[in-house]
Amino acid sequence: xxxTANEVPLVEMRGICKSFPGVxxxxxxxxxxxxxxxxxxxxxxxxxxxxxxxxLSGLYRQDSGDVFIRGEKVDIRSPRDAxxxxxxxxxxxxxxxxxxxxxxxxxxxxxSLPFVPDMAVVKRSILELGERYNMTVDPDAYIWQxxxxxxxxxxxxxxxxxxxxxxxxxxxxxxxxxxxxHELNDVVKRMQAEGKSAVFITHKMDEVMAFxxxxxxxxxxxxxxxxxTRDTDPKDLARVMVGREVLFHIEKGPFEPGAVVLExxxxxxxxxxGLPALRELSLSLRAGEILGIAGVAGNxxxxxxxxxxxxxxxKSGGISINCVDSxxxxxxxxxxxxxxxxxxxxxxxxxxxxxxVANNLAMKDYxxxxxxxxxMLLPRRILEFARKMISAFNIATPxxxxxxxxxxxxxxxxxxxxxxxxxxxxxxxxxxPSRGLDIGATESVRNELVAQRDAGKAVLLVSEDIDEILSxxxxxxxxxxxxxxxxxPTAGADPEEIGLLMAGIDPSEKETRL
Amino acid sequence: xxxxxxxxxxxxxxxxxxxxxxxxxxxxxxxxxLNLGLEGIMLMGAVSSFATAYxxxxxxxxxxxxxxxxxxxxxxxxxxxxxxxxxxxxxxxSITLFGTGFASFxxxxxxPESNGRYxxxxxxxxxxPIDVGALGKVPILGAxxxxxxxxxxxxxxxxxxxxxxxxxxxxLWLRAIGENPRTADAMGVAVDRAKYGYTVFGGMLTALGGxxxxxxxxxxxxxxxxxxxxxxxxxxxxxSMWNPGRAITxxxxxxGINAVQFRLQASGTNVPAAFxxxxxxxxxxxxxxxxxxxxALSKRVGSPASLGQPYVREDK
Numbered sequence: 027x028x029x030t031a032n033e034v035p036l037v038e039m040r041g042i043c044k045s046f047p048g049v050x051x052x053x054x055x056x057x058x059x060x061x062x063x064x065x066x067x068x069x070x071x072x073x074x075x076x077x078x079x080x081x082l083s084g085l086y087r088q089d090s091g092d093v094f095i096r097g098e099k100v101d102i103r104s105p106r107d108a109x110x111x112x113x114x115x116x117x118x119x120x121x122x123x124x125x126x127x128x129x130x131x132x133x134x135x136x137x138s139l140p141f142v143p144d145m146a147v148v149k150r151s152i153l154e155l156g157e158r159y160n161m162t163v164d165p166d167a168y169i170w171q172x173x174x175x176x177x178x179x180x181x182x183x184x185x186x187x188x189x190x191x192x193x194x195x196x197x198x199x200x201x202x203x204x205x206x207x208h209e210l211n212d213v214v215k216r217m218q219a220e221g222k223s224a225v226f227i228t229h230k231m232d233e234v235m236a237f238x239x240x241x242x243x244x245x246x247x248x249x250x251x252x253x254x255t256r257d258t259d260p261k262d263l264a265r266v267m268v269g270r271e272v273l274f275h276i277e278k279g280p281f282e283p284g285a286v287v288l289e290x291x292x293x294x295x296x297x298x299x300g301l302p303a304l305r306e307l308s309l310s311l312r313a314g315e316i317l318g319i320a321g322v323a324g325n326x327x328x329x330x331x332x333x334x335x336x337x338x339x340x341k342s343g344g345i346s347i348n349c350v351d352s353x354x355x356x357x358x359x360x361x362x363x364x365x366x367x368x369x370x371x372x373x374x375x376x377x378x379x380x381x382x383v384a385n386n387l388a389m390k391d392y393x394x395x396x397x398x399x400x401x402m403l404l405p406r407r408i409l410e411f412a413r414k415m416i417s418a419f420n421i422a423t424p425x426x427x428x429x430x431x432x433x434x435x436x437x438x439x440x441x442x443x444x445x446x447x448x449x450x451x452x453x454x455x456x457x458x459p460s461r462g463l464d465i466g467a468t469e470s471v472r473n474e475l476v477a478q479r480d481a482g483k484a485v486l487l488v489s490e491d492i493d494e495i496l497s498x499x500x501x502x503x504x505x506x507x508x509x510x511x512x513x514x515p516t517a518g519a520d521p522e523e524i525g526l527l528m529a530g531i532d533p534s535e536k537e538t539r540l
Numbered sequence: 541x542x543x544x545x546x547x548x549x550x551x552x553x554x555x556x557x558x559x560x561x562x563x564x565x566x567x568x569x570x571x572x573x574l575n576l577g578l579e580g581i582m583l584m585g586a587v588s589s590f591a592t593a594y595x596x597x598x599x600x601x602x603x604x605x606x607x608x609x610x611x612x613x614x615x616x617x618x619x620x621x622x623x624x625x626x627x628x629x630x631x632x633x634s635i636t637l638f639g640t641g642f643a644s645f646x647x648x649x650x651x652p653e654s655n656g657r658y659x660x661x662x663x664x665x666x667x668x669p670i671d672v673g674a675l676g677k678v679p680i681l682g683a684x685x686x687x688x689x690x691x692x693x694x695x696x697x698x699x700x701x702x703x704x705x706x707x708x709x710x711x712l713w714l715r716a717i718g719e720n721p722r723t724a725d726a727m728g729v730a731v732d733r734a735k736y737g738y739t740v741f742g743g744m745l746t747a748l749g750g751x752x753x754x755x756x757x758x759x760x761x762x763x764x765x766x767x768x769x770x771x772x773x774x775x776x777x778x779x780s781m782w783n784p785g786r787a788i789t790x791x792x793x794x795x796g797i798n799a800v801q802f803r804l805q806a807s808g809t810n811v812p813a814a815f816x817x818x819x820x821x822x823x824x825x826x827x828x829x830x831x832x833x834x835x836a837l838s839k840r841v842g843s844p845a846s847l848g849q850p851y852v853r854e855d856k
Contacts, residue, residue, distance in 0.1 A: 083726070105725060105728050106728030106730075109728050121720075122720075122723060123716050124720075126715065126716070133712070134716050134727045135726075135728035136728070139709045142708050143708075143709055143712075
């Protein structure tokens with residue numbers, strides 16, 4: 027049996043096509059996965075990686091094309107069919123139920139579970155599995171109590187519990203610290219040693235090199251290259267993925283900081299649940315400087331941007347902008363003092379999806395001439411203003427009157443960026459500005475931030491991507507548990523050290539232990 | 541019978557129909573379907589079961605008809621909100637509008653010629669309280685045992701509904717669907733089928749609550765026999781925090797205040813009857829406001845997260 031299995035690929039997808047309204051997400055895609063192999067699917071956002079894997083895991087149905095598992099043609103109509111074939115997917119947005127325990131989540135949807143399950147048995151096997159793969163989780167914990175890294179462990183345990191032979195991981199490291207990524211790599215390697223296979227979706231080149239045996243590059247729903255990782259390098263992959271040479275280095279003028287623009291002194295603030303989110307945080311940012319805030323999501327970064335922009339009350343401590351106290355001022359007062367904000371949730375806070383591009387662009391300027399006169403808005407002036415911005419910032423939109431929600435993520439972000447930069451006085455706050463954007467859009471967002479800094483503005487950049495901070499920012503501050511645990515210049519900063527700080531480990535302590 | 545014992549007896553009797561509908565709606569809402577058609581379904585359950593009992597003399601058949609009518613009406617709601625992805629509030633309200641009007645229409649047309657085709661004012665077979673002999677004289681226990689079969693039904697239904705939801709595989713699936721249908725779907729739970737099933741089940745139990753009114757609590761048919769109980773149930777589901785084990789408390793509060801105000805009215809108090817009649821509804825509102833306030837303080841208890849939202853698998 028083993029011999030024939032070696033000849034027939036474990037998974038074969040042939041001529042897969044799938045369209046969504048207006049988009050060809052998969053276009054005649056062929057894919058092969060051998061037993062015991064880790065295959066990386068590399069591509070920009072919207073390249074069709076997730077769509078392809080959602081078809082394999084039964085969440086989407088292909089318009090045409092065939093899927094073969096162990097050489098047999100199969101019809102995967104639902105996630106349950108996929109699970110029966112040994113396919114398990116760890117989704118980018120975790121498929122976990124917050125209000126349930128780890129054990130309940132692990133067994134959710136398993137047809138073989140008895141009508142009245144014995145949860146004690148389930149918990150014991152979860153602990154055993156956790157020990158075997160070196161990723162223990164408390165089976166009685168509720169999902170909402172777990173960190174993002176732990177939640178991902180639950181996702182993987184869920185698939186291991188079901189004896190998944192083919193594990194699909196959709197951008198698994200996007201939310202992890204570098205250390206957690208290493209641990210994930212160990213788990214995948216252990217599974218591989220047991221003869222299981224994995225498909226790994228990513229848009230990060232170095233992960234392809236670290237995790238995968240073979241890589242398939244997708245662009246606009248088509249396969250553009252297939253290589254073994256031994257025969258390629260990150261630069262080559264990036265070129266194939268984007269279809270042109272990529273600038274990994276950003277042109278920056280010399281670092282010449284001016285006067286202090288933003289100063290935070292011992293700021294404390296609570297989150298929605300009334301728990302402390304910022305603990306005596308102090309930072310300062312000068313004109314002509316980009317301060318990068320690194321850290322795993324949920325360590326107070328969002329709250330930091332909100333206290334500065336007046337969206338969240340400060341409990342104690344003080345914030346001053348251009349030497350004027352701005353603690354607990356209203357958002358309008360803070361906007362008037364020259365602060366612009368690119369929020370992390372671009373659809374909920376940054377833009378109004380059902381309004382036109384033009385109206386979204388004008389949203390901060392509608393109070394004054396030339397866009398309004400008295401209480402009347404002047405639609406023709408708004409359109410004129412919008413056309414100017416659309417061409418200046420290269421926003422790809424069918425017309426200024428198109429509703430924003432129909433644009434791609436990158437172009438929504440460019441719309442917000444255009445509006446905020448246009449209205450920016452002295453301080454620009456950008457929270458995860460390139461999250462979910464493809465390389466092309468990321469590049470233009472980053473260049474725009476640097477251009478603002480070169481023009482003498484102060485930029486606060488919150489990012490979970492260490493590489494982004496190191497290439498764009500002048501200074502980096504690491505946030506952990508509501509505090510700034512390390513502030514250093516990016517020139518000569520060690521990514522590994524930043525990673526340890528992000529995980530709450532003091533690097534100097536680690537060295538003394540070694 | 542002592543005062544306490546008789547109050548308990550009336551409370552249980554008044555709360556029975558609420559318990560059926562509350563548990564039914566709890567299950568539907570746990571599956572993410574908000575059914576505002578309860579009032580209409582209850583009225584239809586009442587009129588159809590009474591008419592059946594009156595003409596056939598069979599209480600069993602009356603129950604079957606009520607279950608069928610309730611299930612069918614909920615099926616319409618299920619079809620509109622699950623398959624057609626319609627707005628559940630609109631769909632539910634139209635079920636109530638239709639049910640209220642149609643039940644009233646049937647009440648004026650289904651009756652015998654001798655009664656001017658009216659069902660109002662007729663007496664038919666009914667579920668009488670069970671005579672438990674000497675046990676009926678025991679304080680409190682007598683009140684619990686001296687009830688009709690419907691009330692006996694809730695003694696069984698409440699623990700069973702709780703056990704199913706929290707201790708069985710299917711209950712786990714059900715809780716998952718209401719919280720996060722996408723996750724449930726990705727884990728292999730047949731989401732739409734379950735939503736249909738629990739919505740129809742909820743409608744059947746609600747109609748049973750209506751049948752209890754017409755066949756046992758206030759035997760016979762009268763216009764608006766439910767007195768807005770269908771709406772009270774919507775509130776009781778929230779009050780019980782979507783836990784069938786707690787459905788009894790809400791029903792007991794509403795039923796209990798009802799019992800007390802009946803007593804007061806009977807004792808010839810000076811408080812106007814209209815005010816006393818209002819009390820159970822007022823209390824329900826007060827309790828609801830308090831609950832909502834408490835819920836805002838502790839974020840983790842609350843309605844099933846996907847309640848009222850249609851689920852589309854391939855929504856990007």
